[in-house]
Amino acid sequence: MLQASLSKSASVQSKSGLFDSxxxxxxxxxxxxxxxxxxxxxxxxxxxxxxxPHGIIETPNYIFCGxxxxxxxxxxxxxxxxxxxxxxxxxxxxxxxPGAEIVEKMGGLHKFMNWNxxxxxxxxxxxxxxxxxxxxxxxxxxxxxxxxxxxxxxxEDGAVFKSYMDGRKLTLxxxxxxxxxxxxxxxxxxxxxxxxxxxxxxxxxxxxxEMSMRWGDRSLAAxxxxxxxxQGLYGIVQGGVYEDLRTISAQYVASRPFFGTAIGGCxxxxxxxxxxxxxxxxxxxxxxxxxxxxxxxxxxxVINGVKYGIDTFDCVMPTRIARxxxxxxxxxxxxxxxxxxxRFKDDPEPLDPTLNIPFSRDYSKAYIHHLLKAKEMxxxxxxxxxxxxxxxxxxxxxxxxxxTDTLDNLEKEWLVD
Amino acid sequence: MLQASLSKSASVQSKSGLFDSxxxxxxxxxxxxxxxxxxxxxxxxxxxxxxxPHGIIETPNYIFCGxxxxxxxxxxxxxxxxxxxxxxxxxxxxxxxPGAEIVEKMGGLHKFMNWNxxxxxxxxxxxxxxxxxxxxxxxxxxxxxxxxxxxxxxxEDGAVFKSYMDGRKLTLxxxxxxxxxxxxxxxxxxxxxxxxxxxxxxxxxxxxxEMSMRWGDRSLAAxxxxxxxxQGLYGIVQGGVYEDLRTISAQYVASRPFFGTAIGGCxxxxxxxxxxxxxxxxxxxxxxxxxxxxxxxxxxxVINGVKYGIDTFDCVMPTRIARxxxxxxxxxxxxxxxxxxxRFKDDPEPLDPTLNIPFSRDYSKAYIHHLLKAKEMxxxxxxxxxxxxxxxxxxxxxxxxxxTDTLDNLEKEWLVD
Numbered sequence: 001m002l003q004a005s006l007s008k009s010a011s012v013q014s015k016s017g018l019f020d021s022x023x024x025x026x027x028x029x030x031x032x033x034x035x036x037x038x039x040x041x042x043x044x045x046x047x048x049x050x051x052x053p054h055g056i057i058e059t060p061n062y063i064f065c066g067x068x069x070x071x072x073x074x075x076x077x078x079x080x081x082x083x084x085x086x087x088x089x090x091x092x093x094x095x096x097x098p099g100a101e102i103v104e105k106m107g108g109l110h111k112f113m114n115w116n117x118x119x120x121x122x123x124x125x126x127x128x129x130x131x132x133x134x135x136x137x138x139x140x141x142x143x144x145x146x147x148x149x150x151x152x153x154x155x156e157d158g159a160v161f162k163s164y165m166d167g168r169k170l171t172l173x174x175x176x177x178x179x180x181x182x183x184x185x186x187x188x189x190x191x192x193x194x195x196x197x198x199x200x201x202x203x204x205x206x207x208x209x210e211m212s213m214r215w216g217d218r219s220l221a222a223x224x225x226x227x228x229x230x231q232g233l234y235g236i237v238q239g240g241v242y243e244d245l246r247t248i249s250a251q252y253v254a255s256r257p258f259f260g261t262a263i264g265g266c267x268x269x270x271x272x273x274x275x276x277x278x279x280x281x282x283x284x285x286x287x288x289x290x291x292x293x294x295x296x297x298x299x300x301x302v303i304n305g306v307k308y309g310i311d312t313f314d315c316v317m318p319t320r321i322a323r324x325x326x327x328x329x330x331x332x333x334x335x336x337x338x339x340x341x342x343r344f345k346d347d348p349e350p351l352d353p354t355l356n357i358p359f360s361r362d363y364s365k366a367y368i369h370h371l372l373k374a375k376e377m378x379x380x381x382x383x384x385x386x387x388x389x390x391x392x393x394x395x396x397x398x399x400x401x402x403x404t405d406t407l408d409n410l411e412k413e414w415l416v417d
Numbered sequence: 418m419l420q421a422s423l424s425k426s427a428s429v430q431s432k433s434g435l436f437d438s439x440x441x442x443x444x445x446x447x448x449x450x451x452x453x454x455x456x457x458x459x460x461x462x463x464x465x466x467x468x469x470p471h472g473i474i475e476t477p478n479y480i481f482c483g484x485x486x487x488x489x490x491x492x493x494x495x496x497x498x499x500x501x502x503x504x505x506x507x508x509x510x511x512x513x514x515p516g517a518e519i520v521e522k523m524g525g526l527h528k529f530m531n532w533n534x535x536x537x538x539x540x541x542x543x544x545x546x547x548x549x550x551x552x553x554x555x556x557x558x559x560x561x562x563x564x565x566x567x568x569x570x571x572x573e574d575g576a577v578f579k580s581y582m583d584g585r586k587l588t589l590x591x592x593x594x595x596x597x598x599x600x601x602x603x604x605x606x607x608x609x610x611x612x613x614x615x616x617x618x619x620x621x622x623x624x625x626x627e628m629s630m631r632w633g634d635r636s637l638a639a640x641x642x643x644x645x646x647x648q649g650l651y652g653i654v655q656g657g658v659y660e661d662l663r664t665i666s667a668q669y670v671a672s673r674p675f676f677g678t679a680i681g682g683c684x685x686x687x688x689x690x691x692x693x694x695x696x697x698x699x700x701x702x703x704x705x706x707x708x709x710x711x712x713x714x715x716x717x718x719v720i721n722g723v724k725y726g727i728d729t730f731d732c733v734m735p736t737r738i739a740r741x742x743x744x745x746x747x748x749x750x751x752x753x754x755x756x757x758x759x760r761f762k763d764d765p766e767p768l769d770p771t772l773n774i775p776f777s778r779d780y781s782k783a784y785i786h787h788l789l790k791a792k793e794m795x796x797x798x799x800x801x802x803x804x805x806x807x808x809x810x811x812x813x814x815x816x817x818x819x820x821t822d823t824l825d826n827l828e829k830e831w832l833v834d
Contacts, residue, residue: 068791069784075795077775098762098787105763106783114779165790345515346522358494362531366523367486370515373582374485377794378492 022217027224027257032187032232034260034290034311038403043307044282045402050290050311052118052187053230054110057085059290060306060398062297062391063120063314068093069103069113072319073380074388076114081357082389083396088120088314089113091180092127095170096163100183108185120188120314123177123219123236126264126294128159129195154194156211174218182226188292190262191219193236198266205240205266212238213252220256232259234292240266241273243280250284261285262292263310271300278308285309299328299335299394303411306398318391322383325372327351328390331416339383344369351382355389439634444641444674449604449649451677451707451728455820460724461699462819467707467728469535469604470647471527474502476707477723477815479714479808480537480731485510486520486530489736490797491805493531498774499806500813505537505731506530508597509544512587513580517600525602537605537731540594540636540653543681543711545576546612571611573628591635599643605709607679608636610653615683622657622683629655630669637673649676651709657683658690660697667701678702679709680727688717695725702726716745716752716811720828723815735808739800742789744768745807748833756800761786768799772806 033051040046048059064071064079067090071079079087089109094100106112109119131150153160158173174192181189193212196205216235223233235253239245253261263281267274274296285291290311293301297315305313318328325340329352337344347365355361359382371379394414401410450468457463465476481488481496484507488496496504506526511517523529526536548567570577575590591609598606610629613622633652640650652670656662670678680698684691691713702708707728710718714732722730735745742757746769754761764782772778776799788796811831818827 068787068793070788070791070793070795073794075776075798093791097791098783102763102783102787106765106781112781112784112787114775114784346519348523358531359492364523364529366515366519367529367531370485370519370529371487374487374510374514376485376487377490377797378487380794381492381798 023220023256029232029259031229032259040402041405044309045306045407047399047402048311054118054187057118058399059311060395061085061312062395063088063312064388065316073384078385082385083392084388086118087115091121091124095180096165100180104183119186121181121184121186123190123192124172125192126195128161128172174215175222178219178222189231190234191216191236193238195265196240202242206245209238209245209249234258234260234262236262236264237281238265241268246277246280247284250281254286260290262294264294275304282308299414318387319384322387323380327383328387330414333416339368340372351386357389360386360389440637440673446649446676448646449676457819458822461726462723462824464816464819465728471535471604474535475816476728477812478502478729479812480505480729481805482733490801495802499802500809501805503535504532508538508541512597513582517597521600536603538598538601538603540607540609541589542609543612545578545589591632592639595636595639606648607651608633608653610655612682613657619659623662626655626662626666651675651677651679653679653681654698655682658685663694663697664701667698671703677707677709679711681711692721699725716831735804736801739804740797744800745804747831750833756785757789768803774806777803777806
């Protein structure tokens with residue numbers, strides 16, 4: 001069992017020397033742990049046991065997005081029935097509505113939303129920055145977007161932005177993010193970082209990365225002040241698509257007493273570029289810490305990501321595509337079918353009876369097609385729970401395949417052209 | 418146990434003599450029954466056992482609206498957990514999307530929507546006519562509405578209207594309605610009738626009522642042709658706000674071999690007018706048949722309606738007001754609270770822990786308030802299921818109160834100013 005600690009001998013020097021002197025303390029995470037129980041022989045894939053105060057989960061695992069303290073269209077009962085182990089909520093959305101103070105007053109996120117398993121929150125930074133220059137997914141994937149800007153200012157201190165609810169000015173910085181995440185009370189929390197856009201220069205990416213490192217040290221310092229063993233802090237690897245920057249950033253995160261490592265920031269415009277970045281990070285990530293891949297989670301990404309040592313994934317995709325009438329499927333082109341398609345109008349077959357949940361087992365595609373055409377919300381419950389359940393099935397099969405070194409076979413079963 | 422049959426001695430003569438000669442056959446409903454097990458001593462209230470091919474339910478009971486073959490925002494599992502006995506679907510909506518043929522091909526409504534308990538469908542006529550001159554509720558309650566008209570023509574044959582999905586012309590008449598309801602396959606089905614508007618003259622109401630009687634006889638004749646014991650047909654009492662017309666219509670329905678009696682049509686502009694109509698009907702309704710009150714179902718209406726012998730109610734209200742952030746409550750003014758109200762923003766109390774369902778027991782009003790403000794669909798699942806569960810609790814308490822002649826006490830507990 002890892003007790004994450006700062007290796008004081010691991011010193012990293014950035015070009016500007018701005019991040020290597022601020023945080024030299026050690027931190028213990030006595031209620032947390034990460035045990036690697038199996039390692040694949042033919043890739044970096046591994047199976048682990050991630051221990052949190054709200055339970056132990058086996059990794060690789062998938063963290064489903066409950067952005068505003070609710071998994072869209074699903075209740076905790078739906079999530080449990082779909083064999084979900086862990087979920088997340090977004091600090092950015094919750095600081096705006098209802099406010100972290102309300103959540104704290106109601107007993108914290110777990111009690112507020114009736115989720116008794118492990119939870120993660122992000123720092124809030126990602127949404128602040130992505131609102132400044134496009135949507136989250138657009139940023140990670142390098143797509144352009146014309147989303148209205150709400151980011152007002154980025155300085156060394158942090159970011160100032162406008163609330164999308166009422167336009168009031170809000171500030172997010174490392175100290176505020178730690179305070180908000182303390183109040184929300186998730187098990188796994190994230191340092192504040194700047195998430196850079198695809199279109200920025202290498203020079204901007206380098207400067208931003210160095211600021212994220214300083215914000216990492218400030219996050220650690222703020223975290224330490226109220227550290228009571230209930231939360232584990234992740235550092236975030238930035239550096240965009242640049243191998244040298246990713247190397248520095250990964251070495252920085254490994255050198256600091258974070259509980260876990262998260263891979264963030266711009267991942268390029270193609271799958272190959274993304275996997276290349278994971279390959280670079282893999283060499284420098286702390287080998288004993290859990291590694292989270294921020295915001296990425298197609299079936300293809302999961303099966304490939306685990307080969308680079310990724311332990312947890314998160315993505316809005318399973319519940320978002322459900323709201324567009326899509327069901328994730330094993331072994332179909334593009335991983336999904338569109339239930340709006342007229343070919344399903346009299347299809348008596350269920351989505352996937354092997355999932356053994358009523359929505360995937362007892363309801364015909366014809367019925368789901370009808371519900372979508374009739375704009376009945378039940379369609380989104382059915383498809384959302386189905387997509388969560390099938391991703392959880394994927395993760396079970398991925399873990400089994402790592403244990404038996406059969407990930408390549410599994411890939412052929414799930415992914416077809 | 419009633420075996421509904423035509424009492425040939427009960428002859429009714431309308432002013433125009435148009436309805437008394439068409440249908441003189443008998444019909445048996447061997448798989449159906451209605452046993453009155455208790456009668457109140459101080460009102461017309463009664464407790465009964467209503468037997469259908471999909472189960473026996475105790476009455477008075479509440480039929481929840483699954484308009485387009487789905488209870489809005491709720492799954493069958495939610496409905497069962499809320500102790501629901503019976504639901505309905507609307508023929509009008511289903512003939513437009515997906516079409517009765519598709520439902521039949523998928524094995525009928527019960528299988529299509531995964532509801533294994535008793536079900537009712539209406540004739541489709543009500544929506545056709547209410548689309549012609551306002552919304553359903555507006556019509557029943559005598560309110561005006563400026564809803565766009567889709568009704569093209571009413572003749573002795575039936576009605577021609579435009580599909581709201583694609584504008585194509587559709588016809589609904591007694592024979593088509595029976596055919597559609599056969600294909601849908603609900604347990605309890607309705608004759609085709611014309612539902613008149615509040616603002617029409619007595620002369621129009623009388624002529625329309627007489628046409629509804631002729632349509633009743635045509636419905637019986639069409640029903641009889643394919644009658645296999647799987648469905649029970651209700652006749653509908655029309656006649657608007659006029660005592661003499663309601664009398665004729667109730668006597669007509671009692672004289673024909675319908676399984677059940679439904680009270681339809683315009684019920685006036687005030688509660689007093691509505692209860693007055695029920696009082697008139699009560700005198701002439703067939704005493705041994707189940708009586709359904711079409712489209713009415715506030716808590717107040719239920720507690721008062723049962724006193725006039727009403728056995729079943731239906732209304733979209735419980736799930737509709739949930740979509741406006743409202744939770745039905747026992748003993749609060751106007752029967753409900755609005756969770757959007759800022760006073761709930763840090764209220765840690767659940768909606769009603771006595772209902773013993775997670776949504777009403779484990780979730781704070783603060784959380785529901787937050788979900789509503791954040792426009793999270795889970796809010797509507799919570800409130801819809803709560804409202805269904807509390808109505809089912811009301812019905813359980815109503816039945817108990819009828820058995821003990823304590824309906825007046827129950828009224829004081831539920832209804833406050």
